[in-house]
Amino acid sequence: MTIKELQERSYQQAVDKGWTERDVLLPEQVALIHSEASEALESWRKNEPVSWEDEKGKPQGIASEYADILIRVGHYAQLLGFDLEVEVLRKLKYNETRSHRHGGKRG
Numbered sequence: 001m002t003i004k005e006l007q008e009r010s011y012q013q014a015v016d017k018g019w020t021e022r023d024v025l026l027p028e029q030v031a032l033i034h035s036e037a038s039e040a041l042e043s044w045r046k047n048e049p050v051s052w053e054d055e056k057g058k059p060q061g062i063a064s065e066y067a068d069i070l071i072r073v074g075h076y077a078q079l080l081g082f083d084l085e086v087e088v089l090r091k092l093k094y095n096e097t098r099s100h101r102h103g104g105k106r107g
């Protein structure tokens with residue numbers, strides 16, 4: 001799957017599941033992306049396996065939450081009207097020009 005396909009599929013699934021029936025403003029998008037990151041942190045705090053399924057077959061763990069982040073970002077990229085694949089490639093290219101640890105930053 002390409003990033004472009006991820007974006008298109010994430011958006012289409014959001015449409016199919018009713019997540020586009022009202023506007024999702026940027027502050028809510030950011031909060032929901034952050035909520036997935038927080039779920040990953042909580043999984044780590046509970047010392048769960050990185051990737052597992054619960055008794056209902058629902059994917060769980062840090063891997064699943066990181067996947068949720070990508071799915072949400074794909075959905076919102078489509079809403080905002082930009083090509084996520086183009087932007088990722090553009091940013092990776094720019095990052096190649098940056099100094100070691102971007103000038104001594106911690107993380």
Ligand SMILES: [Mg+2]
Nearest residue numbers: 036039065068
């Ligand atoms: Mg989640």
